[in-house]
Amino acid sequence: MNRITAEKLDEGDSFLVLSSASTLKENNIRLVKEVQLLKYRIIMITFNQPSPILKRTYLKNNINLETIIFIDAVSKYALGTLPEDIDRAVFINNPRNLTNLSVAISEMLKEFAGIKVCVILDSISTMLIYLSSEDISKFSHFMTSKLAILGMPGFFVAVENGLNPVLMTHLSTFTDEVIDFTLPAED
Secondary structure (H helix, E strand, O other): OOOOOHHHHHOOOEEEEEEOHHHHHHHHHHHHHHHHHOOOEEEEEEOOOOHHHHHHHHHHOOOOHHHEEEEEOOHHHHHOOOOOOOOOEEEOOOOOOHHHHHHHHHHHHHHOOOOOEEEEEEOHHHHOOOOOHHHHHHHHHHHHHHHHHHOOOEEEEEEOOOOOHHHHHHHHHHOOEEEEOOOOOOO
16 A cells, blocks of 8 residues: 555554655655645654754645644754754654653643544654664554554654564554555555
């Protein structure tokens, strides 16, 4: 599958989204646009790019920032302090600290209870810089289980060939479907 449908989001499914490394940025934009078209708010967990950079990218691509809140795992770690642009963002001190990340996600999900919201984690492949495959597997299982219990959809973005086979198997098992953004969009 390479298309997102309202039915799948409304069921609270979780998706593993595969992208080529060269089109990861474009596929992030594509994913956000498709989710927004289906009238969902987005909790964007970003390991790949700092939230201020993502915001600029989204604005250039006519994406409504009012429907997105960021959990930024890289900016504070990279800068040693909060970035200037802290609007609509929560910052994690260190991308290795999955406990703080889990708490931030849980608080955000409580805040959006009863609202059509989905979680996008960009990207599992970048998490490998900071965390072991085993820790990412445990965290992904925690996240997909939590989202399933809450009936909220989630997207876990990964570079197609950027994961070891065991992690890829775990992610494929934990999620309901794989969306292959390496293929052209279906009409």
